[in-house]
Each structure stands twice: as C-alpha cells, then as structure tokens.
Amino acid sequence: MSDPGKAGDLLAQIPKGEGKSLPPVHLWNPDFCGDIDMRIARDGTWFYLGTPIGRKPMVKLFSTIIRRDGDDYFLITPVEKVGIKVDDAPFVAVTLQVEGEGEQQVLRFTSNVDDEIEAGAEHPLRVEIDPATEEPAPYLHVRTNLEALVHRNVFYQLVELAVPRQIDGQTWLGVWSGGEFFPIGPQP
Structure with a gap:
C-alpha cells in the first residue's frame, strides 16, 4: 500500500x-x-x-x-x-433463527456484519474444546477458510436444541440443520 x-x-x-x-x-x-x-x-x-x-x-x-x-x-x-x-475468528454469529424440527430443522445464523449463513453441508458447525479449561468454542463456516465464532448466547440456544445421536458407538448431543447432524459434545 x-x-x-x-x-x-x-x-x-x-x-x-x-x-x-x-x-x-x-x-x-x-x-x-x-x-x-x-x-x-x-x-x-x-x-x-x-x-x-x-x-x-x-x-x-x-x-x-x-x-x-x-x-x-x-x-x-x-x-x-x-x-x-x-484474535480468534473474523466473524461472530450473533443471532439464530430456527425453522422446523428434527432432521428437517434449518438453523440460520446472522453474523455481526449482517451475513446470513444457513448451517448445512456447505456451512458446517464445529465445536472445539479448550484442553486447559474444557470450555467449548463453537464455530460456523462462513466462506472459504473463514469462520464465525458462535456467540455464547447463541451457543446456549444450540444446546437447548440438542438431541442425542449415536456416532461410532458413543452418544453425542448435537443439532440438525440442512439434513446434517452437527455434534456439540458427548452425552454425559
């Protein structure tokens, strides 16, 4: 420049x-x-x-x-x-809209810069667990190599929507969106 x-x-x-x-x-x-x-x-x-x-x-x-x-x-x-x-991710998912339920559920997020992202195969959700604090850090794929950190309040909404599902012999809690299941964490 x-x-x-x-x-x-x-x-x-x-x-x-x-x-x-x-x-x-x-x-x-x-x-x-x-x-x-x-x-x-x-x-x-x-x-x-x-x-x-x-x-x-x-x-x-x-x-x-x-x-x-x-x-x-x-x-x-x-x-x-x-x-x-x-510092972490370039965007923050600040709101969540939920349509439908079960495997037909669709989760639409809005970022801090007003991008609307529908979770699904092209925009997966993932949760990282901090090894020291064991605190979850949820992320949503926004576009090529870029993610949004899911705001804590929005993550609480996801936890409320979580349902159990067996994955490789273990029960996980997670959410459905766009026909995809996104694990949040193992069921206690």
Missing part, C-alpha cells in the same frame, strides 16, 4: 459490485504490501490504529475483502494485499 497508515486508501480500491455478491478475493493475487495496524477482536470488534472502528458500514465493507491464507489474515484488493490480526 502506498501509505499503510491509511485504511481509506484500501477502501478506495474495492471494486463496487452489484447486489450482495462478494468481491472475488480468492481470484486476486496482488503483491503483499506489509501489515497494517488493524485487528479483529474475539468479540468481533474491528480496531484500526488501536481504536474501534465505529462505523458499521465501513466494517461491513472491510469484511467483504478479508481472506485467510494458512493461519494469516489479509485484506485484499485487486492491487494490494495487507496483513491484519485476528
């Missing part, structure tokens, strides 16, 4: 699309221009130069050009690629 201190320069390079389609960041391979002082906190707050970005439209715009390569996160335009820090 000509001046890595200016997030506005990066914004000016984002192609203006029509409708809700996302820019094809997976097709862009610009030169790496270095890291910028931008961070996404675990709660989904975006920071620039240590200050929260208070304008949601700006955060939403930046969220359309994020890409993860390996363990690293970047904001990508057709001509620039800059590194940013992500």
